[in-house]
């Protein structure tokens with residue numbers, strides 16, 4: 001079998017029909033990482049093993065470096081944990097291993113997942129495989145770039161305030177942010193415990209559904225994981241979307257780059273041609289989402305990072321990067337006596353209004369579609385020193401996190417050879433419907449076939 005940017009489905013079919021073996025698959029991806037990752041910087045740690053130990057039917061996977069992996073260094077892309085080796089696997093890692101995935105790399109990200117460009121990694125920034133002078137988006141920068149560059153067919157990640165969907169839209173990949181509680185958070189570094197959602201990147205929608213089938217479901221080790229039954233996401237993926245209604249939230253189209261608007265308008269036309277009914281909807285409290293997120297998030301971070309004061313790991317607090325320190329200070333301030341009511345409580349009240357917006361919208365429509373990012377991929381260095389600009393990048397992503405609803409990001413097209421993504425947001429636990437919409441769109445447009453020309457760097 002000719003391995004030319006295969007999808008996960010191609011690999012599974014190849015293994016099934018014996019056209020390819022697992023050792024051949026592992027050597028294909030390992031060779032690509034060896035020859036090309038020096039241009040991208042997506043990998044923090046590579047996992048070495050002999051070919052003989054590769055079980056038949058196994059497939060390589062990369063994990064964001066905030067997923068605990070037993071006996072494999074897990075740094076959270078931070079200096080403070082640069083030598084930390086966990087004694088256990090995150091539940092998602094365990095489930096994916098049982099499903100036949102084997103870890104070949106731990107992937108770069110913003111340290112502790114704080115960021116939107118990948119440049120807050122304490123080690124090095126990751127570059128966008130479609131244009132190495134630009135960021136791939138963050139915080140799951142390495143996971144997105146590794147899938148886009150064809151270093152792994154699947155990479156896990158987390159989306160606390162856009163960190164899967166945002167880089168997916170910058171790298172022409174598919175990223176799922178499942179419903180809060182759909183996938184266990186156990187063993188994954190806590191950032192904002194009330195919004196952390198556990199998902200992954202793949203090249204296609206089918207591949208994404210395949211992986212969610214393996215990771216979703218109740219976990220006794222995570223008290224916030226849900227007991228809601230998990231459907232088979234692949235069994236309805238090919239069903240028609242004719243007659244279903246998609247809402248376009250008007251607030252999400254304000255102040256977006258005209259290039260993104262153009263691609264988005266085309267996407268809306270495609271959905272109409274596929275038989276979906278498009279209606280305008282309003283989510284009037286969207287304007288409060290980013291401000292409340294940036295009060296709630298540092299507040300929860302200041303509590304979660306307190307366990308990593310560094311002293312127990314042999315370092316002092318000076319090992320924390322700028323952004324971690326900024327968030328610890330902001331959060332501590334927002335939670336202090338006197339300020340709690342003024343900031344934290346108010347942010348939680350605004351959050352309730354954002355939740356209500358979604359509830360009301362879903363009384364009229366089956367799902368919502370919107371751009372993921374209001375801007376095209378910034379150049380490396382362009383926003384990293386401007387925290388407010390950086391925080392604003394996730395303005396269209398954070399409302400779904402505050403409400404805990406699922407959102408699927410997928411390739412929508414290109415502008416001057418740079419990918420543009422769109423997101424489909426659904427009701428709680430309605431991932432199957434998001435996949436149905438996404439699959440119909442993908443089959444019609446096939447944008448995932450446009451891969452970066454990495455050969456240029458060789």
Ligand code: GLN
Nearest residue numbers: 113115116160161162163
């Ligand atoms: N960019 C957002 C932040 O910095 C989201 C990060 C994330 O989803 N992990 O908080």
